[in-house]
Amino acid sequence: MNDTIKSIATIMKDLDNVLIFPHVNMDGDAIGSASALCLALRSLGKKAYVMINEPVPKNLDFLECGCTTTDDSVLDDVQLSLMLDCNGMNRISGREKAWERGRLKGCIDHHSTKAKEIRYDFSRIEPKSAATGEIVYNVIKAMGCEITLDIANCIFAAITTDTGNFQHTNTTSRSHEIAGHLYKIEGFNSKVISALIYDRKSKNAIKMESEVISNLDFYADGKLAVGKVTQEVLRKTGCTMDEADGIIVRMMSIDGVEGACLFKETDSSVRASLRGRSYADMAKAASKFGGGGHTLAAGCTFNGMSLEDAEKAMIPVLIDTVNAR
Ligand SMILES: [Mn+2]
Structure with missing residues (x-):
């Protein structure tokens, strides 16, 4: 109450x-x-x-x-x-x-x-x-x-x-x-x-954004966009992870995308930031992996998991999520 x-x-x-x-x-x-x-x-x-x-x-x-x-x-x-x-x-x-x-x-x-x-x-x-x-x-x-x-x-x-x-x-x-x-x-x-x-992004952050955006994967006829901020991307562009915050907004601005997932790789875990456009219940998807949030903006963390394994676990759930209509 x-x-x-x-x-x-x-x-x-x-x-x-x-x-x-x-x-x-x-x-x-x-x-x-x-x-x-x-x-x-x-x-x-x-x-x-x-x-x-x-x-x-x-x-x-x-x-x-x-x-x-x-x-x-x-x-x-x-x-x-x-x-x-x-x-x-x-x-x-x-x-x-x-x-x-x-x-x-x-x-x-x-x-x-x-x-x-x-x-x-x-x-x-x-x-x-x-x-x-x-x-x-x-x-x-x-x-x-x-x-x-x-x-x-x-x-x-x-x-x-x-x-x-x-x-x-x-x-x-x-x-x-x-x-x-x-x-x-x-x-x-x-x-x-x-x-x-x-409007205070560093030049490096814009470089990182371009790098991540140009390597997006699409699933479910383009309804799901998946991006990755790896340690390698951070090293290459000289960025810290907190500078990756706006990238998922760019992903959601792509025509036809109903859901977006941005994986953020750290030394010990992988964090997945999730966004939905209209009907995709991202909080429900996140809760399957111990995460949560709002229907259209959620997240979860895969502790001690490689980025590859996190992708394998998460993407099928997200495909179902953007197809659930
Ligand atoms: Mn809030």
Whole structure:
């Protein structure tokens, strides 16, 4: 059962020391909504931090707003550990110790695949919200906080990234309404934020994108596109894996593609990012391999598996997924 925005706001207003946990491989919604909430809590005189254990991707660095920390012992007493834009322990891996410090555990998320291993003292999961940033915006308003320019930038970044610039089918009138409110904040400029997020790719990243795109495999009469970011591609182009983020968007822009899968090879695992266009249930496909996400945007990780084996396991499932109609 979901707690109401109002009751969550009331609980949060009563707490002084809060740690916020965005998910691993953080995206604009994870770090944007985490920093927005952190800034709002600080504006109420509370101590709050966004607990991370990996660098914030370069194109999202402006969303840190002085909120992030990697220090497990940053607060003496943690009254609340709050999971944001995710709801299971595997999504905050490497930060379990810090998570356990919270006397209360809370969760604000919009992913429909629910983890059951945590007993939250309060939680709100809205699968119909395009971004966790939308829910966080409402919590911030319910706490009576002013939407500062920094908070507005964070919320806008959260919504624009999770809706693919308001193009994905998860976009609702509320996404636009909240964005509309942000335009009224003095100094707010959506173009500036979009340019920071989308227009700071390195030349090498563009080279990597070309390399991956020119080697795509197609299945199911072109309905499924599969790409690979191998360690070799990274070496050859001098890129890091976080620079591969936009490639799947390009794959989805190909005419006739209903589903896309981008494999990302690391030393010890293979991560599959999945996207669907209209009917392909990618969350279901990902869940077959212990992953999850949204219907049209999901992912899973193959631990200790070669890229070849991951492909062998995944592609038949994806062919069925794009043919399921
Ligand atoms: Mn999200």
